[in-house]
Every structure is written in C-alpha cells, then in structure tokens.
Amino acid sequence: xxxxxxxxxxxxxxxxxxxxxxxxxxxxxxxxxxxxxxxxxxxxxxxxxxxxxxxxxxxxxxxxxxxxxxxxxxxxxxxxxxxxxxxxxxxxxxxxxxxxxxxxxxxxxxxxxxxxxxxxxxxxxxxxxxxxxxxxxxxxxxxxxxxxxxxxxxxxxxxxxxxxxxxxxxxxxxxxxxxxxxx
Numbered sequence: 001x002x003x004x005x006x007x008x009x010x011x012x013x014x015x016x017x018x019x020x021x022x023x024x025x026x027x028x029x030x031x032x033x034x035x036x037x038x039x040x041x042x043x044x045x046x047x048x049x050x051x052x053x054x055x056x057x058x059x060x061x062x063x064x065x066x067x068x069x070x071x072x073x074x075x076x077x078x079x080x081x082x083x084x085x086x087x088x089x090x091x092x093x094x095x096x097x098x099x100x101x102x103x104x105x106x107x108x109x110x111x112x113x114x115x116x117x118x119x120x121x122x123x124x125x126x127x128x129x130x131x132x133x134x135x136x137x138x139x140x141x142x143x144x145x146x147x148x149x150x151x152x153x154x155x156x157x158x159x160x161x162x163x164x165x166x167x168x169x170x171x172x173x174x175x176x177x178x179x180x181x182x183x
Contacts, residue, residue, distance in 0.1 A: 002028040005071040012062050022059060029072060030055070032146070033079045039129075039141045040083040050086055054079045069155055076148075076156045080138065087134070128178035136171040143168050 003024040011021030033054060038047040057078055065074060129137050142148045142156070143164075150161045150168075157164070 009062075009065065009067070009071065022062075025058070025062075025071075026055065029075055032072075033075060036076060036079050036141070036146060037083050039145060040080075040138065041086060042126075042130075046086065050079070050082050054082050057082070070152075073152055073155045076142075076146075076152075080156060084134070084138075124179060124182070125175070127182075128175045131178055132171050132174055136167050136174070139164055139167040140171040140175070 008021050008024050008028070011017040011024070030051065034047060034051050037050045037054070038044070041047055041050065054075070058075065061078075065071070069077075129140065132140065138157070139153060142153045143150070148156075150164050153159075153164050154161050
C-alpha cells in the first residue's frame with residue numbers, strides 16, 4: 001500500500017525522515033512517471049535518463065512544494081516539461097520537425113526496442129500515436145493511458161479544459177482514421 005501524499009510531504013519536511021519520504025515517493029510514482037515519459041520519448045534508455053532527471057529535480061524542489069496543486073500533478077508537470085525539452089533538443093540536434101519525420105524515426109526505435117513486446121495491434125496503435133502532433137499525443141496519452149481527468153491535465157499543461165477536450169477528440173479521430181486506413 002502506498003503512503004498518502006500528505007504523509008510523504010510531512011516526512012520530507014524533517015531532515016531525519018527525508019530519505020524515507022523520498023523512497024515512499026519513488027515507490028508510489030516512479031513507475032507512473034516512467035510510463036508517462038516512455039509514451040512521449042519512446043526509447044527506454046532516454047526514458048530512464050529522463051526519469052532520473054525528473055526525480056533529481058523533485059528531490060531539489062520538494063522542500064519548496066506549495067500544496068496549491070496535488071503532488072502527482074506537480075510531478076507530471078515536471079516529467080512533461082522535461083520530456084518536451086528533451087524532444088525539442090533532439091529535434092534541433094537532428095534538424096527535424098517532431099510532428100513530421102520524427103514520428104517515423106520513433107516508430108523504428110519502438111520496433112527495434114527489446115523492451116517493447118507489444119503485439120501487432122499495439123504496434124499499430126503506437127504508430128498511429130506517433131502521427132499525432134505533440135500536444136494531441138500528450139493529451140491522448142494522459143487521458144487514455146494515465147486515466148487523468150481533464151481538470152488534472154489542464155493543471156499539468158496549463159491549458160483550458162475545453163481546449164483539451166477538443167485536442168483529445170481530434171486525436172481520437174486521427175487515430176481511428178489511421179487504424180482503419182492502414183494495413
């Protein structure tokens with residue numbers, strides 16, 4: 001059973017229980033953050049590196065966490081921002097548009113990955129997701145895979161709920177079209 005966020009924050013505030021609190025935080029959120037990032041950057045090694053960076057940032061910043069948002073939305077925001085920064089750096093380094101040719105490159109990475117053991121249907125869904133613009137893919141992943149509410153996604157991304165619903169709806173339509181019109 002996972003510790004409550006309030007318990008984690010309380011323990012983190014004390015020097016004597018700070019490490020224990022961070023271990024509880026890792027147990028509760030590390031896997032969720034891993035899969036959130038993995039769906040964005042695809043590559044396992046890149047994901048591992050980003051998860052480490054995210055939790056280093058969390059360790060350094062948790063003492064300053066103001067409880068005006070929930071802990072997991074704060075963590076998702078950090079993970080999302082780190083992932084987008086990473087993808088933008090990769091895009092600039094390779095001088096490509098992430099919304100265009102990078103989707104193909106990411107799909108190849110996915111197929112070659114020893115960590116992906118998905119069947120043909122899962123591979124087709126992942127390929128469909130990679131055809132989406134970055135924001136639509138992000139919204140779809142958070143809603144569909146992470147099962148977050150629109151209000152939570154809104155808080156993480158700083159976007160209106162109406163805009164998120166529109167992005168999700170458009171993403172679903174594009175995915176349906178892809179799945180119906182490709183072999």
